[in-house]
Amino acid sequence: MCGIVGCILKNDDDVAPILFDCISKLEYRGYDSIGLATYSENKIHIKKDKGKIKEVDDKLNLTDMPGNFGIAHVRWATHGDPSKLNSHPHVDEKRNVAVVHNGIIENYLEIKENLISEGHVFKSDTDTEVIPHLIEKFMNEGFDLEHAVRKTIDIIHGAYAIAAISTDEPDKIVATRKDSPLIVGIGEEGYYLASDSPAILKYARDIIYPEKGEIVVLDKNGVVVHDEFDNVVNKEIETINWTPEMAEKEGYDHFMIKEINEQSTAVRNTLTQKENIQEIIDDIDDIQRICFVACGTSYHAALSGKYLIESLAGVPTDVILASEFKYSAKTLNDKTLVVFISQSGETADSLKALDVANETSKTLAIVNVAGSSMTRRAKYVIQTQAGPEIGVAATKTYVAQLTSIYLFAALLAKDDELLKELDKVPDYIDETLESKELIKQLSKRYNYTNDFFYLGRGFTYPTALEGALKLKEISYIHGEGYAAGELKHGPLALIDKRTPVVVIVPPGDAHRKTMSNLEEVKSRGANVLAIGSASDDALKTKASDVISINPEVNELIAPLVYIVPLQLVAYYITIEKEYDPDKPRNLAKCVTVE
Missing domain, CATH: 3.40.50.10490 (Glucose-6-phosphate isomerase like protein; domain 1)
Incomplete structure (x- = not known):
């Protein structure tokens, strides 16, 4: 649930501004801290801290770091609280190796105990910190950075994408992955690593996808990939057809x-x-x-x-x-x-x-x-x-x-x-979006509650579940989706004037029974926000508020269209509550750990 970036430039320009720009594009993955590591003059430079990217940058000036290659990370805490010490990149005690990591090392406690017994000193509470210590240990035994990483992944268990740099091998980044995403970008000005393509679209659209256990080596001359048997792998290069503007x-x-x-x-x-x-x-x-x-x-x-x-x-x-x-x-x-x-x-x-x-x-x-x-x-x-x-x-x-x-x-x-x-569905969606302003005004009436119910039948039952999920994800209001026929089997006990109910009522076979369910919750005092056909006059007399879908969309197609006003309701309630819908607390875009 973290995000990693790496870059090595062909020229001698400072890489920190590019690392910062790339890692900023991974904010959506969810994070509580940020850090960068660059190399110059036989030294690894690190700036990191907990907090939002802008907050940390205002404090540390993250783009002012020397060196033409480096790695960066946004962290979502799994092992150890959000803190400066627990933020990535992590280093060995001699600061010869720096590592960023996405994933979880399941056997880190056992590894940590063994390393401590050998004299290694740890500073953080993270599982990640064992990785730079292991790499340093193997490099001290005579292995180069690439093979020290190979020896390390033979020991660690779990999911990971890892990028490492070392003072002993300047102008090189070594990376690998298992069950966590990692892509390699080939650009005109340099070579890149990232957890996801939006991070590097501005700089590289030719992409290599490393497989589990492959080792990737980036230097000024290009990218080399080795398999688990140390053979060079000729990877297919794919071009991403997304433009940077599409991600803005x-x-x-x-x-x-x-x-x-x-x-x-x-x-x-x-x-x-x-x-x-x-x-x-x-x-x-x-x-x-x-x-x-x-x-x-x-x-x-x-x-x-x-x-x-x-x-x-x-x-x-x-x-x-x-x-x-x-x-x-x-x-x-x-x-x-x-x-x-x-x-x-x-x-x-x-x-x-x-x-x-x-x-x-x-x-x-x-x-x-x-x-x-x-x-x-x-x-x-x-x-x-x-x-x-x-x-x-x-x-x-x-x-x-x-x-x-x-x-x-x-x-x-x-x-x-x-x-x-x-x-016809794209046109149906566009016409539904024309009701945005009405939905925005309706949503202001429904931000008072701590609970919401969503009801649907048949094809619209999953739509009710998805509408409820959208609400709880971004507004932090508890939303519960139910098959409308299940009301009498428990949920009806929770309905009162403080609990608004969204009822999805498209034309079709389920309409009559769903209308009966609407009347059930209405009679218990609930405010009912209904979504149905613009020609449904009965719905307009029964519901407290109605979002009308025009033209008429039958219940078979309804899930593709009726979800749009539900998304808008969740969005506008969230804005009214002054939360950021793009960055809901505790959630990440890509869940890469079990």
Whole structure:
């Protein structure tokens, strides 16, 4: 859940301003501290502290550091409180080695005890600090930096992306990864490392994706990658088609509202994957069961997939949280297609589950980030076309995932009418976004509460879950999504005038029963914010407030459109409460530890 950056320039310019710029682009990953390390004149220079990037920079002037190569880090505390000592980069006691690390070293206590018994002195409470001490130990035994890193990863257990520099080998950065993201960028002015592409898009768009256990060496002359047997690996270079501008706010107050407004484009671009999806379906003949595996927002997209595939294609479909997958793994066989959904393609729980599923079943990944671990490990890949998403709370990547699932379900069921309807969805979203100002004003009425309920039936039940998640993620109001028919089985006891209820009521088979549920909560005193068709006159008389969707969108397509006002409600309530929707507390964009 941290972010790392490395850079070595071909010329002798100072690298600190570039490191600072790159690491600032990884704020969205979640962090509580920042640090940089550069090298010059046989010395490693380090500036680091807890706090937001601007706060630390104002105090330490992070761009004023000598040297043309270095590493940088934003940390989200896992071992040890946020503090200057616990911030990265970490060094050995002689300050000959500096390291940044994303992940968790599971056996660090055992390693630390052994190193202390050998005379090593530790200063932090982190698991990471064992890494520079191990590298120093092996370099003292005669290994160069690259092979000292290799010896180190033979000892440590867990997930990691690591970048290291040493005073004994100037003009070199050595990096490696296992179950944590790491990319290598090749630019005109130098060579780069990063946890995610937005960090380096400004400087390099030609990218190499190291595999688990490979060692990457960057120097002024280029990039060399070695496998676990020390053989040079000729890596394919991929060009990222995202521009730096795509990862900027472009005049919006927050990335989240920018990305909400980009959703019609995300859907339109993802619809271009129809041919690729048809090829996958043609190749997975004789599949008797589909199993979705996902986390968080992607889990809600998967739930929509279950409703779609079972109702349209009649294929039994399960949805399993990635963290719970191992308890169901024995039900898999060669007639099962296991579908993994992840924005980043680096979600730790999902990657573990993918490795298990690959042993018995065909696997499909629905992923937004090209070249991510999941795209390289799944048999089939559907690349969503949302572009870079910086806001921690997923918006446009969610609708892109849904679009991919709708395409898959429609093609699997040979439903030409649904395919035609999907082509209209971008316009439906744009028309819904025209209600932003109304939704903003309505949202001001609902920031008083500590609890919110969201109700949906059938296809809109997962939409209720996702709407509730958006609210709790960024506004810190407890939001709970329920299948509307479950009200009498417990939740109704919590409904009173202090508990507003969002009811999702599109036209369709579930409309009448959902309206009955609306009246149930209304009669218990709840304020009801309903989302339904502009032509639904009954809804306007029953609900306290209504967000109207025009033109009329039926319940089958509703999840792709009705989520937009729910995202806007969460966003505007958050703004009213004066919180930053792009950086919710305790959360990170990419969850790379289990």
